[in-house]
Amino acid sequence: MSRPLAFVRSVPDSFARALTGVAPGSAIDVALAREQHQQYIACLAGGGFGIERLDTPFDFPDGPFIEDVAVLLIGTLVSTRPGVPSRRGEVTGVGEALAARFELRSIDPPGTLEGGDVLQLGGRIYAGRSSRTNDDGIRQLAKITADLGIETVPVQVRDTLHLKSVVTALDAETLIAAPGHFNPEVFGKFRILWVEGEGEINTLRLPDGNVLVPSSKHAVQEVVAADGYGVVTVDVSEFEKADGGLTCLSLRTNDG
Numbered sequence: 001m002s003r004p005l006a007f008v009r010s011v012p013d014s015f016a017r018a019l020t021g022v023a024p025g026s027a028i029d030v031a032l033a034r035e036q037h038q039q040y041i042a043c044l045a046g047g048g049f050g051i052e053r054l055d056t057p058f059d060f061p062d063g064p065f066i067e068d069v070a071v072l073l074i075g076t077l078v079s080t081r082p083g084v085p086s087r088r089g090e091v092t093g094v095g096e097a098l099a100a101r102f103e104l105r106s107i108d109p110p111g112t113l114e115g116g117d118v119l120q121l122g123g124r125i126y127a128g129r130s131s132r133t134n135d136d137g138i139r140q141l142a143k144i145t146a147d148l149g150i151e152t153v154p155v156q157v158r159d160t161l162h163l164k165s166v167v168t169a170l171d172a173e174t175l176i177a178a179p180g181h182f183n184p185e186v187f188g189k190f191r192i193l194w195v196e197g198e199g200e201i202n203t204l205r206l207p208d209g210n211v212l213v214p215s216s217k218h219a220v221q222e223v224v225a226a227d228g229y230g231v232v233t234v235d236v237s238e239f240e241k242a243d244g245g246l247t248c249l250s251l252r253t254n255d256g
Contacts, residue, residue: 003050006050007250008040008051015028016131017061018062018241021161022202032175040234041248044250047232054097057184063090064244065248066251068090069087069090069094073148075103076104077105078107080107080114081109107140108222113133113140114132114133116214116245119168119169122256124152125145127154127155133162134176156182164248165243166181166201167182168201170193174227175187175192176195193223198220200245201247202214204247209229209230211230211231211232215233216236221233
C-alpha cells in the first residue's frame with residue numbers, strides 16, 4: 001500500500017493579515033508561525049504521511065489553510081469556491097499544482113464550499129452548511145460524489161466557522177465533538193465523544209493510529225487519551241489566531 005500523502009502550503013510574509021472572526025489578543029507572529037508550521041509538518045511525517053510542499057504567493061495571506069480550497073476524493077480533486085471572496089484566488093494554484101495527479105472537478109457560482117466543512121467518514125461525506133458553505137455548494141458536491149458512488153449528507157452547523165471546527169474523526173467509527181453546534185442524530189451509528197468546555201474541537205488522525213491535538217486544547221487531549229488513543233500535541237497558536245485548526249493546514253489522501 002502506498003504511503004498516504006499530506007500536501008501543505010508555505011506561510012507567506014502576508015500571513016500577518018490572515019482573516020479572523022475575532023481580533024486576537026496579540027498580532028500574528030509570522031516567524032513563529034513558520035516554526036510552528038514546520039513542527040506540524042514534522043508531526044505529520046512522524047505519524048506516517050509523505051509530505052509534499054506547495055508555495056503560497058504573497059497575495060494570499062490565508063494560503064496555508066490549504067484544506068479550504070480543495071477536497072480530495074478517490075482520484076479526484078474538487079476545487080472549492082470559498083465563502084469569502086478574498087480567498088477565491090487561492091483555488092487555481094492548488095488545482096494547477098495537482099492537476100497531473102487527480103481528475104479535477106469544481107464548485108461553480110452561486111455555490112460556495114470550503115473544505116473545512118467537509119468531513120469524510122465511513123464511506124460518506126458529511127457537508128456542513130455554514131457561513132462559508134451554502135446549499136448550492138453542497139448540492140454540487142453531492143452530484144460530484146454521487147458520480148464516485150459516495151453519498152453526501154448535509155449537516156446544519158451553528159455558531160462556529162466550519163463543521164470540522166467542532167467535530168472530527170478519531171477513527172472510522174468514532175467522532176470527537178463540542179456539543180450544541182449540530183444535530184448529533186445526523187451521524188447515526190457513529191460513536192461521539194463529547195468535550196465540554198471547549199468552543200472548538202479539531203483533531204487530526206495520523207496514519208499510525210495516533211491523534212494529533214493542538215497543545216492548547218487540554219480537555220480534548222484528556223478525552224482522547226482516556227479513550228485509549230495515543231496523543232501527539234503540537235503548538236499552532238499563531239494559526240489559532242486566524243481561526244485555523246490542524247486539518248485545515250494540510251490536504252490529505254487518507255481522509256475517510
